[in-house]
Amino acid sequence: MKLPGKTVERLSEYRRTLLGCLGEKKNFIFSHDLAARLHITAVQVRRDLMLIGYSSVQRKGYDVKELIEKIGTIIDSDESMNVAIIGIGNLGRAVAGYFKGKRSKLNLVASFDSDPQKINKVISGVKCYPHNDMEKVMKELDIRIAIITVPPDYAKEIAEEAVRFGVKGILNFTTIPLNVPSWVFLEEYDMITSIEKVAFFVKENMI
Amino acid sequence: MKLPGKTVERLSEYRRTLLGCLGEKKNFIFSHDLAARLHITAVQVRRDLMLIGYSSVQRKGYDVKELIEKIGTIIDSDESMNVAIIGIGNLGRAVAGYFKGKRSKLNLVASFDSDPQKINKVISGVKCYPHNDMEKVMKELDIRIAIITVPPDYAKEIAEEAVRFGVKGILNFTTIPLNVPSWVFLEEYDMITSIEKVAFFVKENMI
């Protein structure tokens, strides 16, 4: 199914919100309610759901469980996909602890580090392998997605290795923009950008 | 100056990249070079710079130092702004360590936590104050921006407090979407969304 990247992001957010609803024992939700929780419009929600071909039970809103399922069939893959974190420092540990076990179709199965203090230990719930074994481990465990949280200077090299060893998608938290072949999906995020954006609009609002 | 949010984000990225150039002793850069480093087009770069009214030295490209300065005059505020992290757990520490001292106009001056083990200590370079003193400290230090990294259940409450105590911008790393008054700028980021997006496009590419 061909979907705009923005819609994919929102589908993920919808599911996250819907999972929250289940926790509240809320089994049906209206488009405007879901929208309000995410600071978007009801039309946006309905349009996105139209794109994935989901229909509600009329007049009761969307069946929360059913919609979670439906979103799953769209954005999850059939079999689960294996994920690794490269560089299990402060950020790597935070991500590992946060992500581990959250998504049934995405398994965080390994981390890699070059620090002898860390290798062969279980850190934040994930086994840490030595950087030198990346090729072997990545191939054996069939790792498809790499989350890169090494120091900036190593980022490029690590990304190249990961691609060579079979990774098809990279989430880069490093300051360094990476270059990858066109068939590898790359997503980059830098917190500084978010903070500076907030600062800019705070400044503007004050004027 | 009124700028699209997307442009503001890119300006931040331009500056980050340009700072990297200085490190490489590269004092002039062409639009297409800058663009390539960020995986965008040269036109995009030129258009953004047009919006902020920057002109290059013709035929030599942009003067790196000058452009860094110029971007600063646009996205930074005149006096520096104080920032606090609320919840100095795994993620909070990672952010603190990363951010501290990176931007001259944004000072990370405090963190807050409710854990007695943490309060009144310096963690990741930042003094940690007790959650109970938030009002006093936030007002005294004139904190304008809060980065929220507390456990999800506390996020709403913390955000309300922060707003009440004078915060004008929030960067929320929590899973919970927040509600704030219209005059508070809110930016939210959830890594799960990024990871799921990567997973989706990896899956699609494989089909």
Next chain:
DNA sequence: CTGACAATGTTAATAAATTAACAATACCTC
């Protein structure tokens, strides 16, 4: 049973963001 309603799904309109096109200009070569 029926009419008013509330919420959806969808098409059409608008707005925002990106890309293309190109004239203008400084530089370099010869």
Next chain:
DNA sequence: GAGGTATTGTTAATTTATTAACATTGTCAG
């Protein structure tokens, strides 16, 4: 110093994303 070239700044065109409009449909009150 003339001609070719590389790069910019900017307007116009295109594409993408969001919002508005509205017909449709099941529900419920009376």
